[in-house]
Amino acid sequence: MAKKKIVFVMNNFWLGGTEQLLLGLMAALSIDYQVAAVTVLGAGPLESEFKKIPVSIYHASPVFFVSKKFIVKLLWVIAAPVTFIRLVIFLRKVKPDVVVTSLYQADVLGIFAAWLARIPKRILVQHDIQWLGFFRKYLKWLLALRLATHIVAVSAVVKNFLALPLRVPENKITIIYNGINVAKFEKAAKPLIKQDIVFGIVGRLEPVKGHKLFLQALKILQKENLAPKVIFAGDGTQKKDLEQYIQSNSLRNVEFVGPVTDVSGVLKLIDILVVPSAEEGFGLVLLEGLVSRKIIIASDIEACRELLAPGETGILFENKNTEQLAGAMRAFILEPTLAKSYHRNIEKWIHETGPKYDIKNLATKYQKLF
Template identity: 30%
Template sequence: MHIVKLLTKINETGLTTNTLDLTESFVKKGHTVTVFIGKSEYYNDGLKYLEERFADSGANIIWYGNVNKSGILQKILQTVFILYKIVCLKPDIIHAQSPYLSFIPWLLRKKFVSTVHVADLPKRFEYKNATRVIAISDETKKYAINHFQYKEDDIDLVFHGVSLRYENKITNSEIKSLKEKLNILDTDIVIGIVASIEKRKGHDILLNAIDKLGSLNSNIKVLIVGSYKSKNEQGWLENEINNTDLVDKVCIVPYQDPKPFYDMMDIFVLPSRLEGFGLVVIEAMLSKCCVVRSDTEGAYDQISHGETGFIFKNENIEELKSILEHLIKDESLRKRVASNGKEFALNNFTSDIMAEKTIEVYQKVINLK
């Protein structure tokens, strides 16, 4: 099968990671994949890492221009270029990973698939309803029905999955070296988050909860892996850290391959105020971290509270503090839940499972008359 995927740009979000994981799995299964991606002016080492993964995926990557150039002529030229290339490629299926590129197959009058990645996607002219739509959580499925008027029969629920590489721990010597570089002691309990740095991800919620732990803070290190989504947000996290007593306990690492950092974490927390699914939670579970997350989109699809992870009410700092307190004091609980979480993720959330279910969606569209 020849699959065309449309991605507005690369960034440190689940949408990009999902596209990558799917692309790698499709190629591994013998499919031909072409990915159209727009270039971004905002560039850092994290984006370089993601670009390199796309380049090494085995897919045909077509860069179609700078998405930050907002001139009408520029957008028209980019659109014409993509349309022409797709006509020449004659793919079996088109998947608009980025919803605002769904107008491309619509203009071509082609049947296509799109994915609803978040439950706050605003309606815009560029968004066109797909032949079939993939929802990544129960919440995004309801959003597709209520906000975009999809019929339930036209929606497929396909949870995000991640690469099995997260299952294999890096060596103890590599962990030791990385800890030394970050000034983390073996006796420290590492509480981590992997997320783009923005208020929506709730870094401040995590910091405030840890700050309230009092004397339990003595052997805690907070590991933050992520970069700012835009230059306009620079400094927000640093200000939040300075408003706590955790200044000497926080390590910030710019976004890069998160795998080695998961292997250093005792507890992983995703305190987001809004999510689509929370792909990093699955990466952490496969890496055998004990995971804690807010009850935003995807939480109850991923976690059985107290068994495979922990869920707290969105923005409830006291509840998060209480969960962290129990986990810090009870190492056996951390390890038991981490082990259960890994097993659950292996059975339900790998990229191979996601790819197989996505191919089933493509076949439904291809077989439509």
């Protein structure tokens, strides 16, 4: 019996949480399905990882767009009609049973193209809670949300975002929480050392991720002669600004390790994971950190509250409150033994709740939709 064909339409193969999630999901599904990955914004450093799994790759975009500069955005808008036509032709040729889209450009072009190509199941996966301007919001509703047969929200907060601002009928939405390769991230576990604690942030160097807030907290600590080692893993438009802030404030022990394809590898270098994001749809890095047995200090936002139990598996500080973030970091620097109770609770969470977020369980839930 021939395998069902699943086409994932995505923006590109950049080093983001969504792309890492799709990599794991496609790897799990490729056992039972013919899987193809189609990009509408071009390539990216993760493409080599996708090529390691039995997934066919097609670039619908005639140009590889990986920058956020205005001129590049303008070029993409100009090229969008060509990308769309190539995508429709590809779908009509391949005739997949299901098309799954993720992120704005892929949602708008992918769902509309799948509708024109008469693909029976068109699944849009909503990962974020990014507020859109009127035109972009209307375009997404008209060409994507309205034409999708199913919509997946990666968390309860994302479902609420879809149901209220975007006015998607609740009976059209299914919550499927993101997942990871639990066994892989458990190998990144490392006990908290008593001296030279390493703090780390793993994520895109963009304003919404809160790196500047973290550096402001670090500045407070260094005035108290507390200068822990810090690792920033990721790349983005804010890198130069962050480097200038570090230099102008004489901050010490901050290392940029650049973009990483193996998040579990960089987590091995970190004792305490900090997630100072202003907003998140799910916060995949929190899940990766918990399974890797890292103590987590995170912004008190809905997505973080869905995963963390304050005072048990992590610490939540008031969103954008530099003093509270500095206070949480200070507590572990001055009294590393505080980590013991957190580690016990995290261990319990891994055994009781962790399996729920394994990528295999995630794949099973998507199979039910297919």
